[in-house]
Amino acid sequence: MNPGEHELQYPYAELPAIGTWLTLRPGVHWVRMPLPFALDHINLWVLDDEIDGRSGYTLIDCGITSEATQSAWEQLFDGVFAGKPLLRVICTHFHPDHFGLAHWLTVGGARRRWTVPLWMTAAEYAFGRYLSAGGGDNISGETAARHFARNGMSNEAALLQVRVRGSSYYPGFVPAVPPHFHRIYEADEFGIGPSHARRVFRVMVGYGHAPEHASLYCADDRLLVAGDMVLPRISTNVSVFDLEPDADPLPRYLRSLDRLLMLPANTLVLPSHGKPFIGLHQRIGQQHRHHAARLDEVLEACATPQSAASVVPVLFKRALDAHQMTFALGEALAHLHALWYDGKVERRDDSGVYRFSAAS
Ligand SMILES: [Zn+2]
Numbered sequence: 471m472n473p474g475e476h477e478l479q480y481p482y483a484e485l486p487a488i489g490t491w492l493t494l495r496p497g498v499h500w501v502r503m504p505l506p507f508a509l510d511h512i513n514l515w516v517l518d519d520e521i522d523g524r525s526g527y528t529l530i531d532c533g534i535t536s537e538a539t540q541s542a543w544e545q546l547f548d549g550v551f552a553g554k555p556l557l558r559v560i561c562t563h564f565h566p567d568h569f570g571l572a573h574w575l576t577v578g579g580a581r582r583r584w585t586v587p588l589w590m591t592a593a594e595y596a597f598g599r600y601l602s603a604g605g606g607d608n609i610s611g612e613t614a615a616r617h618f619a620r621n622g623m624s625n626e627a628a629l630l631q632v633r634v635r636g637s638s639y640y641p642g643f644v645p646a647v648p649p650h651f652h653r654i655y656e657a658d659e660f661g662i663g664p665s666h667a668r669r670v671f672r673v674m675v676g677y678g679h680a681p682e683h684a685s686l687y688c689a690d691d692r693l694l695v696a697g698d699m700v701l702p703r704i705s706t707n708v709s710v711f712d713l714e715p716d717a718d719p720l721p722r723y724l725r726s727l728d729r730l731l732m733l734p735a736n737t738l739v740l741p742s743h744g745k746p747f748i749g750l751h752q753r754i755g756q757q758h759r760h761h762a763a764r765l766d767e768v769l770e771a772c773a774t775p776q777s778a779a780s781v782v783p784v785l786f787k788r789a790l791d792a793h794q795m796t797f798a799l800g801e802a803l804a805h806l807h808a809l810w811y812d813g814k815v816e817r818r819d820d821s822g823v824y825r826f827s828a829a830s
Pocket residue numbers: 563565679680698
């Protein structure tokens with residue numbers, strides 16, 4: 471958890487109950503949905519909107535496919551939606567908690583109330599569609615297990631969990647993807663809201679957490695729908711995964727954060743996890759210090775050769791379940807790769823396992 475949390479301000483004391491929303495600004499509503507992980511909730515945003523003369527709502531992010539989330543949505547439709555339709559769904563990125571119910575919400579699974587467009591960046595849509603379909607031969611549990619073994623995971627039981635998880639995890643939470651999408655691009659601007667109170671949002675693409683993550687910024691209202699790029703309590707996961715085994719996502723993530731420093735200091739940040747907060751610049755500073763300290767620790771550990779697996783306990787002092795271990799190993803590798811690309815450590819193939827040691 472973030473030790474610098476006291477530097478942030480949380481303007482809203484309450485949390486929205488499941489099945490209803492909390493209105494933060496006129497026409498901006500906060501919804502929370504349950505998640506079956508250690509991270510037990512996701513925030514979604516419902517905005518008053520008007521498209522082609524019809525008034526209704528635009529939704530930003532969807533929740534995973536689960537009975538609990540679907541029934542919470544039904545409660546919202548029957549309750550606070552007050553008979554108005556959903557008009558559009560925007561997804562910040564392809565991760566299951568954000569994208570899982572996009573098909574159900576847009577194509578008509580939700581009691582076939584409506585068919586609405588999905589707005590998303592191209593890389594996020596393509597990743598989600600690919601993984602939902604099982605990812606062909608590339609994204610099987612087997613390739614994930616090979617990636618983890620190559621990076622030092624040797625425990626057979628753990629590797630078995632990776633195999634099982636790798637083949638079923640994503641399609642389990644994202645069983646279907648809308649067949650079409652409306653592509654959004656970096657710096658696109660579009661309006662959301664009724665004609666008398668329309669807000670213009672600008673797309674700000676960020677890297678390091680997902681391939682083309684879209685945050686949305688409204689300058690008039692100083693409102694940043696941050697997705698997972700900036701979170702108040704936990705640090706955003708930045709991982710190297712088996713699909714891109716030589717990736718260097720950490721510097722890209724930090725550079726993406728620095729672009730958000732252009733936004734005013736009193737911007738209200740709407741994060742996907744945790745509570746809405748003010749303190750964007752402080753939080754970005756904290757993330758820089760957090761990763762700089764982690765890089766120092768990893769570099770120090772590399773005085774003797776380390777695999778990503780042997781670095782995990784350096785970065786994560788607590789016990790991890792299988793789900794957390796997947797991210798922890800990816801995160802350890804992201805730190806090792808940042809040092810490797812920076813020339814501070816060298817990588818050697820030691821009988822099929824990558825080991826990193828301080829550059830001589
Ligand atoms: Zn995410």
